Amino acid sequence: MIADPSGSLAADAVPARTQVLIIGGGPAGLLLSQLLHRAGVDNVVLERRSRAYVLSRIRAGVLEQGTVDLLRQAGVGARMDRKGLLHGGVEISFRERRLRIDLAGLTGGRSVMVYGQTEVTADLYAARDAMGGTILHEVEDVALHDLESASPFATFTLGGETQRINCDFIAGCDGFHGVSRRSIPEDRLKLFELVYPFGWLGILADVPPVSDELIYASHEKGFALCSMRSPTRSRYYIQCPLDEEPGNWSDDRFWEALAAHLPADVAARLVTGPSIEKSIAPLRSFVAEPMRHGRLFLAGDAAHIVPPTGAKGLNLAASDVHYLSQGLIAHYAAGDDLALERYSDRALARVWKAERFSWWMTSTLHSFPDAGEFGARMQQAEFDYLATSRTAQAAFAENYVGLPY
Numbered sequence: 001m002i003a004d005p006s007g008s009l010a011a012d013a014v015p016a017r018t019q020v021l022i023i024g025g026g027p028a029g030l031l032l033s034q035l036l037h038r039a040g041v042d043n044v045v046l047e048r049r050s051r052a053y054v055l056s057r058i059r060a061g062v063l064e065q066g067t068v069d070l071l072r073q074a075g076v077g078a079r080m081d082r083k084g085l086l087h088g089g090v091e092i093s094f095r096e097r098r099l100r101i102d103l104a105g106l107t108g109g110r111s112v113m114v115y116g117q118t119e120v121t122a123d124l125y126a127a128r129d130a131m132g133g134t135i136l137h138e139v140e141d142v143a144l145h146d147l148e149s150a151s152p153f154a155t156f157t158l159g160g161e162t163q164r165i166n167c168d169f170i171a172g173c174d175g176f177h178g179v180s181r182r183s184i185p186e187d188r189l190k191l192f193e194l195v196y197p198f199g200w201l202g203i204l205a206d207v208p209p210v211s212d213e214l215i216y217a218s219h220e221k222g223f224a225l226c227s228m229r230s231p232t233r234s235r236y237y238i239q240c241p242l243d244e245e246p247g248n249w250s251d252d253r254f255w256e257a258l259a260a261h262l263p264a265d266v267a268a269r270l271v272t273g274p275s276i277e278k279s280i281a282p283l284r285s286f287v288a289e290p291m292r293h294g295r296l297f298l299a300g301d302a303a304h305i306v307p308p309t310g311a312k313g314l315n316l317a318a319s320d321v322h323y324l325s326q327g328l329i330a331h332y333a334a335g336d337d338l339a340l341e342r343y344s345d346r347a348l349a350r351v352w353k354a355e356r357f358s359w360w361m362t363s364t365l366h367s368f369p370d371a372g373e374f375g376a377r378m379q380q381a382e383f384d385y386l387a388t389s390r391t392a393q394a395a396f397a398e399n400y401v402g403l404p405y
């Protein structure tokens, strides 16, 4: 289905039926669409925003080994393998002390790939276009119906016209604010949430990164992260109050604050320059259980949110899609529904472990207004244990590179 230049289909080209209807064209929805199409499962993606808007989102960029393998399996690994940065280690600094975690050495050679989520999304779009995938952009008023029947459907508006698509299954990949989770009766869902009393102020700048590997820095003044997108583009974050405004931060003020959050020898090497993006992200841990309601399956941010400290957001979306695509493909290829039946439990088992790791990193490395002296000593002791125990470092490494699927 060839779409118009903006990648959208005209209202009169909307298919009346598909096998799997995917709500949301972010990384979860596009990856699922690609994997299903390659396995011969027909699917349509409904996306509320324009393609340009989806591609303009600045998000994180650390891919677990499992995500890298899944993107290669989906046929979208070539540019990642050419341009991505393979990292066999990561640094944690606590006040002036610096600790390198030998990820590869502690996990039998597993590593992470630094490659922006924006790039992953662009690669997925290119692959969908190449296969003639059906993505409807700028759809409005999406509503899901008959989820507990064998033939659910969605209605929506496109180009001012009301549309309906019938299907066998609906994949809710529409993020935290999407319609899918909200389509599940409240008494059928259990929600778990923890909102942290701070946010992250982040900038993107075309300056060489301060370090070849990521640095997660804990300082009396708060948390800071030194990351990158390429050898010439850096991504930095500092902990900030929740009610902070990016507009209150000149570049100079940001660089000064960042340097003050880092060990002196790291700060001394910082190359500064004009920011090309500046934004604030709140920190929250959130899980919705179960991740299935009838013929609706939730995946990615629609079902769970992690604070960015563990770099697990995109990677959890990928593991959900791994389990869900396996289930849907087995259903169509062999009439075997075991994997679909087990989807919610399998996905949630991995989600909760990543929630734990992200919560632990956030709790250990940020400064909490009400932690008190005992809380501060606990953080110190967490770092001391990590710095002096190879077992603790191995546990950290296994979680950071990604627990097995």
Ligand code: APR
Pocket: 023, 024, 025, 026, 027, 028, 029, 046, 047, 048, 049, 054, 059, 060, 117, 139, 142, 173, 174, 175, 176, 177, 178, 179, 180, 299, 300, 301, 302, 312, 313, 314, 315, 317
């Ligand atoms: N109808 C159609 N599309 C919708 C609707 C709706 N009602 N509501 C939201 N969407 C779209 C959004 O515009 C977005 O493009 O669903 C998509 C959801 O994408 P993401 O929020 O990126 O979620 P997901 O694909 O699960 O990816 C998770 O994204 O936010 C990061 O840290 C997160 O890295 C993680 C990754």
Ligand code: PHB
Pocket: 059, 060, 061, 062, 214, 225, 227, 228, 235, 308, 309, 310, 311, 312
């Ligand atoms: C990023 O590069 O934006 C990034 C990296 C690691 C994180 C969070 C964000 O934990």
